[in-house]
Amino acid sequence: MNRFLNTLVAVLLISTAASAQDELFNRAQAAYDDGRYGEAAMLYEKMIADGISNPEVHYNLGNACFKNSELPAAVRHYRKAYYDLPRDPDIQANLRFALNAAGAAETVPSFIERLFASLSLQEWIMTGTGGYLLLCAGLLTILFIKRSRRQTLKFLLLPLFVLALSFLGWRYWKNIQKNPEWVVTDKEATALFSPVEGSTAHFKLPMAALVKQRNTHGKGWIEVEYDGKRGWLKQDYIQMVSP
Structure with missing residues (x-):
């Protein structure tokens, strides 16, 4: 009986929390639709x-921040959404629009970066898991069905390739977590040649x-790279955005 009651209480709490979340989301949407962008962002x-x-x-928070003229926050939340949905055209378009509105350069990824960024971290993990299961199925086939060993050995090349590609995709996102991106939040941000107060100014960064x-x-x-140049910034001028 106690176990049943505990389960019932847990279900009710989850249901109540989900209902509260839906209500909060609807309130935010209504505020945005009414033009109350600051309230929607909050x-x-x-x-x-x-x-x-x-x-x-x-x-949605990126949209509210953009409408409220909070460009750094808009860029940060668009980028955060992009990490989870890297192929979404609306997220990509709004991120570019916000960067252009700020007078900031767009990031230009290489072919390899575009390849590994085509799937999110979770999608690479799922792809790698699928490759691993295929590899296990192939190995079991070799063990128990002798007649098909030669064909199965050729088939194993596919899951091995998927595993290798998934590992590289996983490492790409982990490298971003290790060396994250940052959004400039101060209009006075200027990259210096050295990480020392009073060092020579190198280049100015748009907010x-x-x-x-x-x-x-x-x-x-933090040593940052922007538009092909590198320089040192105090962390007070930037805010991290990471997968």
């Missing part, structure tokens, strides 16, 4: 703070620019 941010972090919420981390030094210094 509601979406509350959802994220409550643990509801999915690409739809980040995308809401998306930069890649290349190195760190001491406390609060």
Whole structure:
């Protein structure tokens, strides 16, 4: 009886939480539709703070921030949504639009980066799992069905290729987590030649620019790459965005 009651209470709590989340999402949508973009952004941010972090919420929050002239936050949330849905055309288009509105350069990935960014981290993990299961099935076939061994050995090349590609895709996203991207949040952000206060200025960064981390030094210094140039920034001028 106690187990039944505990299960019932857990189900009711989950149902209540889901209902509250739906209500909060609907309130945020209504605020956005009414042109109350600041209120909509606050509601979406509350959802994220409550643990509801999915690409739809980040995308909608990016839209609300953009309409509210908060370009750095818009870029950050569009980029966050992109990590989970890298092939979504609306996310890509709005991210480019926000960067252009900020006067910031768009990131130009190489062919290899486009290949590995075509799937999200979770999709690469799922693809690798599928390749592993195919490999196991092929090995079991070799063990128990002797007649088909030669054909099965050729078939094993496919799951091995999928596993290798999935590993490289997984490592691509893990490298981004290790060296994340940052969004410039201060209009006075200027990259320096060295991670030292008073160092010579190298280049100025537009607010809401998306930069890649290349190195760190001491406390609060990040070496960033932007538009083919590298320089050092104080972490106070930027905010991290990571898969």
